[in-house]
Structures are given as structure tokens and as C-alpha cells.
Amino acid sequence: MSILSAANLGQYFGTYDVFHGISASVPNDAKIGLVGPNGVGKTTLLRILAGIDTPTSGSVHRAKGTRLGYLRQEAVDAFAERDNTVYGEMLTVFAALRAQAVQLQEMEARMAGGDMTEALFEEYGAVQEAFEHAGGYEYEIRIAQVLEGLGFSAAEWDMPLGHLSGGQKTRALLARLLLETPDLLILDEPTNHLDVQAIEWLERALRAWKGALLVVSHDRYFLDNVVDHIWEMSRTGIEVYRGNYSAYVQHRQERWDYLEQTFEAEKARLEKELDFIRRNIEGQGVDIARGKLKRLSRELVAIQQLGFAGVQGKSWMETGVGGVRMMTVDEAARAIKGLERPVGRPPTLNMRLQATGRSGTLVLRTRNLQVGYPGKSLFESADIVLERLECAALIGPNGAGKTTFLRTALGHLPPLDGEVTLGASLKVGYFAQAHDSLNPEQQVIEALLAERPGMAPAEARNYLAGYLFRGDDVWKPVGALSGGERARLALALLALDGANFLVLDEPTNHLDIHAQEVLQAGLEGFGGTLLLVTHDRYLVDRLATQIWELRDGCLHVFRGTYKEFLAAREQAARRAKEAAPPAPPAPAPAAPAPARPGKAARREAETLAALEARISATEAALAECERHLQTAGDAGHYTDLARLGHEYTATQAELDRLMAEWEALATVPV
Numbered sequence: 001m002s003i004l005s006a007a008n009l010g011q012y013f014g015t016y017d018v019f020h021g022i023s024a025s026v027p028n029d030a031k032i033g034l035v036g037p038n039g040v041g042k043t044t045l046l047r048i049l050a051g052i053d054t055p056t057s058g059s060v061h062r063a064k065g066t067r068l069g070y071l072r073q074e075a076v077d078a079f080a081e082r083d084n085t086v087y088g089e090m091l092t093v094f095a096a097l098r099a100q101a102v103q104l105q106e107m108e109a110r111m112a113g114g115d116m117t118e119a120l121f122e123e124y125g126a127v128q129e130a131f132e133h134a135g136g137y138e139y140e141i142r143i144a145q146v147l148e149g150l151g152f153s154a155a156e157w158d159m160p161l162g163h164l165s166g167g168q169k170t171r172a173l174l175a176r177l178l179l180e181t182p183d184l185l186i187l188d189e190p191t192n193h194l195d196v197q198a199i200e201w202l203e204r205a206l207r208a209w210k211g212a213l214l215v216v217s218h219d220r221y222f223l224d225n226v227v228d229h230i231w232e233m234s235r236t237g238i239e240v241y242r243g244n245y246s247a248y249v250q251h252r253q254e255r256w257d258y259l260e261q262t263f264e265a266e267k268a269r270l271e272k273e274l275d276f277i278r279r280n281i282e283g284q285g286v287d288i289a290r291g292k293l294k295r296l297s298r299e300l301v302a303i304q305q306l307g308f309a310g311v312q313g314k315s316w317m318e319t320g321v322g323g324v325r326m327m328t329v330d331e332a333a334r335a336i337k338g339l340e341r342p343v344g345r346p347p348t349l350n351m352r353l354q355a356t357g358r359s360g361t362l363v364l365r366t367r368n369l370q371v372g373y374p375g376k377s378l379f380e381s382a383d384i385v386l387e388r389l390e391c392a393a394l395i396g397p398n399g400a401g402k403t404t405f406l407r408t409a410l411g412h413l414p415p416l417d418g419e420v421t422l423g424a425s426l427k428v429g430y431f432a433q434a435h436d437s438l439n440p441e442q443q444v445i446e447a448l449l450a451e452r453p454g455m456a457p458a459e460a461r462n463y464l465a466g467y468l469f470r471g472d473d474v475w476k477p478v479g480a481l482s483g484g485e486r487a488r489l490a491l492a493l494l495a496l497d498g499a500n501f502l503v504l505d506e507p508t509n510h511l512d513i514h515a516q517e518v519l520q521a522g523l524e525g526f527g528g529t530l531l532l533v534t535h536d537r538y539l540v541d542r543l544a545t546q547i548w549e550l551r552d553g554c555l556h557v558f559r560g561t562y563k564e565f566l567a568a569r570e571q572a573a574r575r576a577k578e579a580a581p582p583a584p585p586a587p588a589p590a591a592p593a594p595a596r597p598g599k600a601a602r603r604e605a606e607t608l609a610a611l612e613a614r615i616s617a618t619e620a621a622l623a624e625c626e627r628h629l630q631t632a633g634d635a636g637h638y639t640d641l642a643r644l645g646h647e648y649t650a651t652q653a654e655l656d657r658l659m660a661e662w663e664a665l666a667t668v669p670v
Helices: 042-049 086-112 118-133 139-149 166-180 196-207 220-226 245-280 286-306 329-337 402-409 444-451 457-465 471-475 483-496 513-524 537-543 562-579 598-635 638-666
Strands: 002-013 016-027 031-035 057-062 068-071 184-188 212-216 229-234 237-242 362-373 376-381 384-387 391-395 417-422 428-431 501-505 529-533 546-551 554-559
Touching: 002 042, 016 042, 016 057, 016 212, 016 229, 016 237, 031 042, 031 220, 031 245, 042 184, 042 212, 068 166, 086 118, 086 139, 086 166, 118 598, 139 166, 139 196, 139 598, 166 184, 166 196, 196 220, 212 220, 220 245, 220 537, 229 245, 237 245, 245 286, 245 329, 286 329, 362 402, 384 529, 391 402, 391 537, 402 417, 402 501, 402 529, 428 483, 444 457, 444 471, 444 483, 457 471, 483 513, 513 537, 529 537, 537 562, 546 562, 554 562, 598 638
Parallel strands: 031 212, 031 229, 068 184, 184 212, 376 554, 391 529, 391 546, 428 501, 501 529
Antiparallel strands: 002 016, 002 057, 229 237, 362 376, 362 384, 362 417, 546 554
């Protein structure tokens, strides 16, 4: 059953056609990743599906009662009218539960004051049951889990919303949406402002999500871990693939190959038909030739109107094409020659990374290295050895010093202590995250010719076309390029160098998924050594032979693949969990004493009921704290384990106290 469907959507801005012919549906339990080249209109489509914008044509139908949550790509203007703190904003999600809590407290006060009517007891029981069923004893723990998971430290919970940065506002909006649990969650680039630890937490949360999910993301590893369908969007429609991102890549290639082969076969068939017509149009078989020409004319018009893929396997009745004027032989020949290949395969980024010389076996070595600036140490490093043809991936949170390490390793910045040694016969190619080596005053073609002064302008234009700078794009000022265009230009200049040691700082930032795939293929075929700083776990998973992790003020070296690194991290978390002392068992409650008669019995029953409610709440909090401890241990959040251990101990002590109080009251003699 679909909770949302779109039929023949189109969006135009003046004469500019963003997209048209978009039709799709969202099943009530699907997790869908929406992919497509930059500029195809993915964000525009999400806003239409979310009901924020109105399409120029077509319609959107939402199942009755469907609750929908939408996360925009940048939430700088979010919470503009709300005078609240981060934690206070999360509490607004549970306004109804908090009202029920107040209602329960009021009823408890009435009972404590002597109101012991049967009606009040029944009302209290009904409200308490509804409160517990809706998560009334757990919502504060849920808030803490979500805020911590998305990277908000406890010190930030009381920050006013108006003081948050744009990235913090986006994370706060995402946190509120997760707590609201809508039936359909629509997310536009949710990982943009998250570090790897927070992304991994979000992946686990979305895998357990009980509603439907529609997400746009350039993070291929995230899509692999979260979605079970891929929508591939073009300007004329959506192609649906089952499975995660890796399955989509495989099936997409199979579909492209099938369409290409079928196109070539069909074009050959049409040319064979035309050849028969040419040979017989004026001979004895003129009637047969004219019949074939009339049928060929209808087929060519249908292809022109519907596209090649649109007529495959359809009868003429289904295509709706009829009453077509019979073409001449020359017109049919021109139509066949002008047939367009099926839409699907995007423009190809022609990237070739070739090492022009062989380096020595040793590429990079460090000993007792300390990285930072005078008076400011960032981290110490385990000793490193990087050899020819290896790929090291440097990972860690933002601000930990990854770029500073690259500058230190390349000799641009002296180490605070220790030594860095670069190997012999190295030619280093450095891709800076900020692309600060590009001159914003130059045109694109000028930037290329500055690197290769002897290159002819025509050759330069052909080279830039391979990086999708075509036509007037080559005359654009570098300062006017988008982030993705600047990244493509930087890669184009890097590929000229013939370096045998590539040092890449966030090379996939701003690249759409297809450009990421091309870069990955180029790096997989590179005949030299790689050092990557990247949040792109898919790229790390495909390339890395060493993982260098910045954590707790130290650079830790793991020799192995990313999958092996994750497995080792999970094993360490399990060992830490097994080494933790077991929680003491909760004492069993004693059997309650016989009820006392009259008002005394009712007063005692009221007190017991209130105590039992508090015991239930504390038991739920203890169970949730235990789950939180397990999650932190499994995820390797070692800094959280001590704090959570204290919280667990305090909660257990409170439960013991309440149980002792309940036992004393329940066993008081009549």
C-alpha cells in the first residue's frame, strides 16, 4: 500500500523546464534513496512531495492521515520564530505526554488529600496506562539518545536556538523530526553536517525506522546501509531499482548495456527494412515496399515522439500513433540516422590519473610525531610506514587536525616533535579541500593553460570537455564556479601532473554521485600511492589498505581494509562490554499485606499506587539506560561508557530505595 504517490509531475520556472513526466509512489514501509546528477531537480521534487511547493503540472496524493516530516538541505532559517533552547525544543514534541504527566500529578495530589473515590482511581489507572503506553516514562531518555547521537554535547542542550550555527540548526531540526516519528520522513542531504560517528548512529536509527523514508544523499555508504530502493531521477522521469546503492550500480549497468544493445539491434533492423524498401520501391515488389515504408514511417514517428525506450514491446494501439503521412525513402533515411540513443547514461567524466614515474618502495615514514602549531599540540601519532601502491585513509572528527597532518607530512608545516620522512623519486600531487590554489580571477581555460602553457586552445577545450566544461563553460571565471565545478577543475589540473603520490583532502566534496563513481574508478586504476582524507566511507571501503584514525588526541594506525577496521572496532567494544561488572539483580518485591478496611485502606492503596508508578518509571529508565550502555559499547563510544555507568548505578540505587519503601509499606501490620 502506498502512502504517497505522484502522477506526471512537471515543474517550470518561466521557460526553464526543471523536469516533467515524474511519476512514482512510496510504499508505507519503503526506504528509498533518490539519486541523480546535480541540477536535475531532486530538492525541487522533495519540496513538491512534502507539500511545500506546488507543481506546474501533475498531482501528488497522500494517504489520509499520513504524518509527514521534511528536513531541508540547509536549515539556516529554521526556528526563526521560536524562543527556545535545544532541549526545550525537543520537549515540545512530547507536549501531550507532559500534559498527561501533570494530570497524573494532580490526581495523585487529590488522592493524597483524601479524595479516594472509585471514579478517581479508575481515571488515574486509565491515564497512567495511556501515559506508559505512549512512552511517558521514556521520552526524556529518547531525547538524550537522539541529541547525543547527532553530536550535541550536554553543554549544548541549553543553548538558545537563535545562537546555533546553520549546521547545528539542521541537526536540531533532524533531531526533532526523529522524535516526532512521522509516517513518511523526507530528508534532503541529512549527513551534510554530521561527523562519521553521528552518521553511523543515524544509519542505525533509520534502519530501525518503522515508517517510510525518502532520502537524497551523496553518501553512497550511507545509502548502502539504509535504503532498500533507489529512485534514479532524470529530467523526464524516475527509474526504480530494488536494493541498496551497490545493487543499484550493478542493475543500472545491466540496464544501460541492455538498452545500448537493443538500440543497436533495432537501428540495424530499421536500416535493413529501409534497404529492402530502396531495392523494391520501384520494382515488382512496390506494393510490399510501400506497405513496409508506411509501417516504418509510423515506427519512426513513434520513436521521435515517445523516445526509443517508450516504444519497446508496445503495439501501435498502445503507442497511440496512427494516421501518419508516409515518408519518402530519403526522409526515412534521415530519421534513422538521427535516432537518439536511449536516455539514461549520464555525460561521462573522462578522468585519467597516470603516474609518470615510479617512486621508491618507501613513500612516507614518521617517528615519534607530534602535530600542531607552536603552543598548540593537536595530537601525537603512532609510527607510520606507507609503501608504494598502498592507500592510507585518514579519518576522524572535524577539527581534529587531519588537514594539518597532511601539511606536516608534505613539509608545508614543521612538526612540533618527531620526524617525517618522504621517500625517493616522489612526485606529489596535492588536492586541497578548499581548492585555494585556484585563482578566482582566471577563466577556466586560463587556469588550465597556466599549468600547460604550450597546450593549444583547441586541445585545452577538448581536455576540459572531458571534465564536463563544454561550450561557454570554459570562459566562466573560477570565482563564479559552483563547489562541484571547482572540484572538477581541481581534478582536471591534478590529472595533468603525472604524480606518483596523490594526497587528496576531501576529494568527493561537492561531487554528485556519478562524478564520485568516476573519481573512484580513476583512483582504483591509479598506478601510484594514495593518501586520502575523506568522510566518503564508500571510497575508503573500496581503496584503503591502511586506516589512520584520529581519536582521543592520538593517530592510531590499523593495517587492513575498512571492513576489517570496523570488525576490529566492534570486537573491541564487545570485549569492553564483557569486561564490565554485571548489574546487581533487582530485589524481588514482597507479597503485599492484606488490605486495611475503610479510609485507611484507601489511603494506603493510593500511596502504594503512586509508589508503584514511580517504580515502573524507574524500571523503564533502568532498562533504557542498559540499552544505551549496550549501544555505546557496540559503537565504540568509550568516553560515554563511564558517564552511563554512573547513571545506571544512580538509577539502580533509586530503584532499590523505592522497592524498600514499597516493601516496608506493603508489609506494615494491620
